[in-house]
Amino acid sequence: MSLFTFSAVTYRYPNQTQRPALHDFNLAIPGGEKIAVVGRNGSGKSTFFLHLNGLIKPRQGEVRFQGRPLDYSRKGLTALRQQVALVFQNPDDQLFSASVFQDISFGPLNLGMSDAEARERVLEAAALCDIEHLLEQPTHALSGGEKARVALAGVLAMHPDILAADELLASLDPWGRLKIREIFDVYHAQGKTILLITHDLGLIKHWATWVIVVHEGKAAFSGRADDLLGDEAIMNETGLVQIWRQAMQSC
Ligand SMILES: Nc1ncnc2c1ncn2[C@@H]1O[C@H](COP(=O)(O)OP(=O)(O)OP(=O)(O)O)[C@@H](O)[C@H]1O
Numbered sequence: 114m115s116l117f118t119f120s121a122v123t124y125r126y127p128n129q130t131q132r133p134a135l136h137d138f139n140l141a142i143p144g145g146e147k148i149a150v151v152g153r154n155g156s157g158k159s160t161f162f163l164h165l166n167g168l169i170k171p172r173q174g175e176v177r178f179q180g181r182p183l184d185y186s187r188k189g190l191t192a193l194r195q196q197v198a199l200v201f202q203n204p205d206d207q208l209f210s211a212s213v214f215q216d217i218s219f220g221p222l223n224l225g226m227s228d229a230e231a232r233e234r235v236l237e238a239a240a241l242c243d244i245e246h247l248l249e250q251p252t253h254a255l256s257g258g259e260k261a262r263v264a265l266a267g268v269l270a271m272h273p274d275i276l277a278a279d280e281l282l283a284s285l286d287p288w289g290r291l292k293i294r295e296i297f298d299v300y301h302a303q304g305k306t307i308l309l310i311t312h313d314l315g316l317i318k319h320w321a322t323w324v325i326v327v328h329e330g331k332a333a334f335s336g337r338a339d340d341l342l343g344d345e346a347i348m349n350e351t352g353l354v355q356i357w358r359q360a361m362q363s364c
């Protein structure tokens with residue numbers, strides 16, 4: 114059974130006049146994979162992610178999680194968000210507490226943990242993300258890459274089964290990227306699912322075990338990297354073919 118299934122999902126933002134962000138979006142997402150989600154700017158990747166933990170609801174169509182339609186009641190969403198955690202494209206959408214410590218402890222406290230348990234989760238996540246030295250800093254005073262790592266720590270502190278990160282690596286230096294990839298690999302080895310939106314196509318070959326291509330509001334491909342690279346029609350239709358050649362030359 115797929116972890117998530119999107120059936121004919123259409124989503125149009127309230128003020129969106131051109132084509133909907135997602136239109137007839139059909140996709141089955143397998144569990145336990147390291148998934149790279151690629152596609153051009155404006156293709157609908159972030160909008161697709163916002164559906165994963167019910168932050169937005171399809172105008173038409175249906176999203177299923179573990180075989181059941183998403184439950185958009187308050188209780189249903191709380192349960193879903195304990196399992197599925199999202200790191201937003203813009204960390205400023207995620208960080209809202211005064212200090213880094215408070216920000217990371219928000220999720221665990223919200224799950225009903227005691228102060229002591231939440232503190233342990235914060236320290237564990239901070240160690241993983243190399244941000245222990247930032248815990249007492251105000252979140253607004255962090256650099257872009259530091260904000261990204263704090264946002265990830267806030268999500269890891271909840272121990273989610275599914276981690277969906279929107280362009281998390283983009284603002285990180287090479288050391289930060291390596292570190293985060295290590296964290297993802299540890300998560301993956303525990304049987305968890307990682308989805309990562311990325312413009313770094315090298316990750317398709319060197320990191321991902323599964324690839325999703327979003328193109329003009331539709332899921333154009335979902336499968337193994339080798340199958341994507343061997344699918345001339347999809348590679349041409351999505352314009353990936355030229356980009357791929359370039360990515361491989363610069364590797
Ligand atoms: N809040 C919003 N209101 C109106 N339109 C929006 C909003 N957010 C996104 N859109 C539009 O929806 C479409 C899909 O946007 P989305 O952010 O999902 O793309 P994306 O693939 O994540 O792009 P990028 O690579 O630039 O992050 C775009 O045309 C965008 O302009």
Ligand SMILES: [Mg+2]
Binds near residue numbers: 158159160202279
């Ligand atoms: Mg985006």
